[in-house]
Amino acid sequence: MLETAEVGARVGKKEYEEALPGLRVDLLNAQFEIRNADFPMMIVLSGDDFEGLGEVLNLLHAWMDPRYLDAHVFGVQKDEERGYPRFWRYWQVLPGCGQIGVYAGSFGLGLVADHLTGESDGHEAAQRLEHARRLEQTLVDEGTLLLKLWLHLPATERRKRLKRARKHPETVRLTDRELELYERFDEAEPLIEAFLRKTSTAAAPWILIESSHLRHRNLRVAREVRDALVRRLAEPPAEPPAVTPPDLRAPTAPGMLAALDLDVSLPRDEYRQRLDALQDRLWQLGLRCREQGISSAVVFEGSDAAGKGGVIRRMTQAMDVRDYRVLPVAAPTSEEIAHHYLWRFWRRLPRAGRMLICDRSWYGRVLVERVEGLATPSEWARGYEEINDFEEQLVEHGMPVVKFWLQIDPETQLERFRAREDTPYKKYKLTPEDHRNREKRDAYEVAVEEMVARTSTDLAPWHLVPANDKRHARIQVLETVCEALERVAG
Amino acid sequence: MLETAEVGARVGKKEYEEALPGLRVDLLNAQFEIRNADFPMMIVLSGDDFEGLGEVLNLLHAWMDPRYLDAHVFGVQKDEERGYPRFWRYWQVLPGCGQIGVYAGSFGLGLVADHLTGESDGHEAAQRLEHARRLEQTLVDEGTLLLKLWLHLPATERRKRLKRARKHPETVRLTDRELELYERFDEAEPLIEAFLRKTSTAAAPWILIESSHLRHRNLRVAREVRDALVRRLAEPPAEPPAVTPPDLRAPTAPGMLAALDLDVSLPRDEYRQRLDALQDRLWQLGLRCREQGISSAVVFEGSDAAGKGGVIRRMTQAMDVRDYRVLPVAAPTSEEIAHHYLWRFWRRLPRAGRMLICDRSWYGRVLVERVEGLATPSEWARGYEEINDFEEQLVEHGMPVVKFWLQIDPETQLERFRAREDTPYKKYKLTPEDHRNREKRDAYEVAVEEMVARTSTDLAPWHLVPANDKRHARIQVLETVCEALERVAG
Numbered sequence: 016m017l018e019t020a021e022v023g024a025r026v027g028k029k030e031y032e033e034a035l036p037g038l039r040v041d042l043l044n045a046q047f048e049i050r051n052a053d054f055p056m057m058i059v060l061s062g063d064d065f066e067g068l069g070e071v072l073n074l075l076h077a078w079m080d081p082r083y084l085d086a087h088v089f090g091v092q093k094d095e096e097r098g099y100p101r102f103w104r105y106w107q108v109l110p111g112c113g114q115i116g117v118y119a120g121s122f123g124l125g126l127v128a129d130h131l132t133g134e135s136d137g138h139e140a141a142q143r144l145e146h147a148r149r150l151e152q153t154l155v156d157e158g159t160l161l162l163k164l165w166l167h168l169p170a171t172e173r174r175k176r177l178k179r180a181r182k183h184p185e186t187v188r189l190t191d192r193e194l195e196l197y198e199r200f201d202e203a204e205p206l207i208e209a210f211l212r213k214t215s216t217a218a219a220p221w222i223l224i225e226s227s228h229l230r231h232r233n234l235r236v237a238r239e240v241r242d243a244l245v246r247r248l249a250e251p252p253a254e255p256p257a258v259t260p261p262d263l264r265a266p267t268a269p270g271m272l273a274a275l276d277l278d279v280s281l282p283r284d285e286y287r288q289r290l291d292a293l294q295d296r297l298w299q300l301g302l303r304c305r306e307q308g309i310s311s312a313v314v315f316e317g318s319d320a321a322g323k324g325g326v327i328r329r330m331t332q333a334m335d336v337r338d339y340r341v342l343p344v345a346a347p348t349s350e351e352i353a354h355h356y357l358w359r360f361w362r363r364l365p366r367a368g369r370m371l372i373c374d375r376s377w378y379g380r381v382l383v384e385r386v387e388g389l390a391t392p393s394e395w396a397r398g399y400e401e402i403n404d405f406e407e408q409l410v411e412h413g414m415p416v417v418k419f420w421l422q423i424d425p426e427t428q429l430e431r432f433r434a435r436e437d438t439p440y441k442k443y444k445l446t447p448e449d450h451r452n453r454e455k456r457d458a459y460e461v462a463v464e465e466m467v468a469r470t471s472t473d474l475a476p477w478h479l480v481p482a483n484d485k486r487h488a489r490i491q492v493l494e495t496v497c498e499a500l501e502r503v504a505g
Numbered sequence: 506m507l508e509t510a511e512v513g514a515r516v517g518k519k520e521y522e523e524a525l526p527g528l529r530v531d532l533l534n535a536q537f538e539i540r541n542a543d544f545p546m547m548i549v550l551s552g553d554d555f556e557g558l559g560e561v562l563n564l565l566h567a568w569m570d571p572r573y574l575d576a577h578v579f580g581v582q583k584d585e586e587r588g589y590p591r592f593w594r595y596w597q598v599l600p601g602c603g604q605i606g607v608y609a610g611s612f613g614l615g616l617v618a619d620h621l622t623g624e625s626d627g628h629e630a631a632q633r634l635e636h637a638r639r640l641e642q643t644l645v646d647e648g649t650l651l652l653k654l655w656l657h658l659p660a661t662e663r664r665k666r667l668k669r670a671r672k673h674p675e676t677v678r679l680t681d682r683e684l685e686l687y688e689r690f691d692e693a694e695p696l697i698e699a700f701l702r703k704t705s706t707a708a709a710p711w712i713l714i715e716s717s718h719l720r721h722r723n724l725r726v727a728r729e730v731r732d733a734l735v736r737r738l739a740e741p742p743a744e745p746p747a748v749t750p751p752d753l754r755a756p757t758a759p760g761m762l763a764a765l766d767l768d769v770s771l772p773r774d775e776y777r778q779r780l781d782a783l784q785d786r787l788w789q790l791g792l793r794c795r796e797q798g799i800s801s802a803v804v805f806e807g808s809d810a811a812g813k814g815g816v817i818r819r820m821t822q823a824m825d826v827r828d829y830r831v832l833p834v835a836a837p838t839s840e841e842i843a844h845h846y847l848w849r850f851w852r853r854l855p856r857a858g859r860m861l862i863c864d865r866s867w868y869g870r871v872l873v874e875r876v877e878g879l880a881t882p883s884e885w886a887r888g889y890e891e892i893n894d895f896e897e898q899l900v901e902h903g904m905p906v907v908k909f910w911l912q913i914d915p916e917t918q919l920e921r922f923r924a925r926e927d928t929p930y931k932k933y934k935l936t937p938e939d940h941r942n943r944e945k946r947d948a949y950e951v952a953v954e955e956m957v958a959r960t961s962t963d964l965a966p967w968h969l970v971p972a973n974d975k976r977h978a979r980i981q982v983l984e985t986v987c988e989a990l991e992r993v994a995g
């Protein structure tokens with residue numbers, strides 16, 4: 016692939032100077048227009064030409080309005096970043112609708128560099144390649160205009176630069192690490208080829224730009240950015256999410272929820288005893304996780320009145336406030352709506368040593384958003400895969416993901432709704448919406464069955480919890496959480 | 506002051522158990538109600554009882570709904586935090602309207618601890634005390650319900666704990682640092698007294714709680730939180746910002762703007778030469794700032810068409826993208842509106858080594874918000890003091906704040922507006938609003954004069970730039986920025 020970009024293309028001075036002013040007008044106008052558009056643009060600027068990357072990045076800022084470019088240079092991971100899954104840093108700075116983000120360096124170059132310096136092995140490189148591919152896919156699926164430019168310096172040119180660097184080190188703008196990488200870049204070619212091949216997808220192909228000749232390179236970059244932006248701006252705006260009735264037939268075969276024995280229960284005495292023991296165990300585990308820097312995510316889903324809040328309280332009672340954070344997931348803010356739906360969760364991942372407890376979660380995409388028609392069928396349909404990939408990245412980082420579905424039968428739910436009418440707690444007062452949700456029970460059941468079937472992976476299985484009896488449910492949850500933490504916190 | 510809390514108060518077991526259930530109902534209901542309120546609550550939980558702090562923090566989470574408490578424990582500064590002004594970490598986690606934040610440990614305890622361990626001297630302690638006082642004041646002014654609880658352990662009790670800790674170290678839940686602090690706490694009493702005295706303001710008094718007896722302490726904390734919240738929720742909601750015509754008489758005496766000689770200009774040749782030299786100088790300074798970890802803030806204010814964008818571009822042309830970020834300040838997002846108006850700027854402070862370039866800034870409070878009636882008179886009137894304090898903290902951290910007002914006369918503005926009609930750049934196309942702003946010129950002039958008079962401090966002076974001649978303006982700005990950086994980047 017790289018060879019295809021080694022054609023010795025050049026651009027004359029006159030052609031360059033004639034083309035540039037018009038290009039700049041186009042770029043600035045397109046940049047102005049995207050501010051009101053309903054999609055973000057992401058320019059991935061990578062390549063094997065280190066000097067070129069810096070030059071092109073600065074040029075983009077000179078040609079365009081630097082106030083509306085959000086550029087991030089990804090070099091060696093910082094200490095703080097190492098406490099999170101590897102792709103956390105990319106998610107943090109994702110542009111929202113109307114914004115242009117620039118990832119400089121980015122996944123590809125980092126992957127090659129870490130491989131050359133021995134910081135990652137083949138298995139890790141393959142994983143990262145896969146994550147890069149999926150991140151790109153999911154961004155494009157959500158509407159991001161993704162433009163990927165790879166600046167390629169032919170080997171002969173690279174060797175010339177190395178020679179010059181050795182002879183006149185004062186003239187060279189390369190860091191020691193970059194020089195070291197250059198020395199060994201020949202070895203990296205197969206890996207670069209594989210990376211380019213596997214991440215050149217229909218949705219987001221790489222555009223290879225020969226970077227030996229500066230005018231050619233600069234003009235090419237400017238044109239690619241301009242063309243991509245102008246083309247997309249000319250397209251009719253994306254349709255708003257269709258509020259069509261989702262495809263929710265009655266379950267065709269009895270599923271896992273139906274198979275659940277909801278009659279299990281636990282006598283009060285046994286409950287008390289086991290709860291005390293489990294809370295002690297969780298307290299100790301919390302301390303160990305803090306010491307060992309192990310973070311985790313515990314997810315609670317379930318219908319209204321299934322008892323999520325009560326279970327969560329039994330957990331937090333047994334933990335130090337410093338060691339957990341409860342995230343109640345309600346309707347997204349306007350900033351969150353302008354971003355990929357997983358962004359709000361990536362932003363809130365717990366730092367090393369802490370637990371994130373989710374009261375509802377990213378599964379909203381395939382539950383409430385699906386059933387209520389808040390996501391289009393194609394949006395929720397690709398949610399399963401996106402979520403599996405997200406959780407895989409957490410687990411790979413050493414962060415257990417423990418997921419619970421709390422199941423109650425309709426009679427128990429109604430009973431609990433009625434009991435709430437007498438409770439002194441305002442937050443339990445019912446709204447008409449609660450009753451509406453009850454009516455959609457069948458639709459939710461189909462969505463839950465499919466969710467469990469498609470996202471109960473060996474890395475992050477679902478735990479179905481019969482919750483008609485609160486005591487039994489709480490004990491099962493605490494036990495499962497303790498076991499999951501014990502597997503990682505030696 | 507501390508002595509007043511040493512009365513040996515106790516609460517019997519029966520009284521405690523009878524009081525608690527009702528208190529919890531009240532707490533949970535109040536917590537539910539605040540979610541729709543138009544103010545945030547901030548509980549500052551500090552004191553000289555280390556064990557007590559942790560216990561009370563966990564208790565609050567047990568009594569209340571932990572999903573809607575956002576607690577942060579402030580211990581020793583982390584490495585990342587040291588790259589920012591000291592109070593940056595508090596601003597990062599400020600609760601928004603409808604939220605309850607808990608600062609545990611917080612300014613007071615940190616100040617005492619750093620003093621005892623010799624990490625800060627008397628001067629720094631005084632500065633921090635002053636910043637704490639002002640932060641509290643500004644939060645209360647903006648509507649935050651601020652409740653400050655200080656858990657006090659009498660010296661006799663503390664000595665008992667120390668003795669026990671030496672005898673049975675396994676039973677004590679104190680870190681080594683906390684034990685070390687306890688050993689020397691007698692010395693700290695004058696400092697604690699001074700801190701409590703100086704930060705016990707009308708707006709936010711300290712509530713001292715004797716913490717030797719646990720039931721008394723717990724009940725007291727719960728009641729204070731409940732009472733503060735219930736009282737505030739019962740108050741009529743704050744009036745929406747009054748859109749009254751602000752007090753903007755014509756200037757009574759010719760001010761600094763009128764005294765500015767707008768006719769200065771620079772021939773093209775000289776401009777070119779000096780620009781090249783200044784851009785080289787800025788490039789070198791950028792590298793030095795990066796190496797030395799020096800961050801800075803450069804602020805541009807000025808009427809429409811004053812040439813802010815052009816000046817900024819002349820700066821960024823001479824810098825590496827990694828070393829600056831341009832912040833265009835437009836209308837705030839809904840999340841920003843729910844927070845103190847300075848929050849959005851604290852959140853965006855540059856990390857060590859970088860420059861924040863503001864295209865409009867926090868001065869919007871005393872300019873556009875004042876003139877357009879978007880802030881109430883009392884809001885913008887206290888803005889000057891708040892801004893001075895904010896900038897003082899940046900400068901104390903070693904971060905120069907360089908502020909420019911670009912001034913043009915009405916004829917030049919009209920001329921530039923007309924010229925824009927022919928420009929190919931869409932972003933320069935005029936809107937009716939531009940012409941409206943022109944009509945308010947007198948009102949803006951009064952606001953600018955007052956802003957300059959009240960916020961041009963020795964730490965962060967305003968630079969008034971005659972900008973009828975763009976070349977002259979650009980050179981003056983670049984020169985001023987270079988000089989400011991040279992003073993700090995040795």
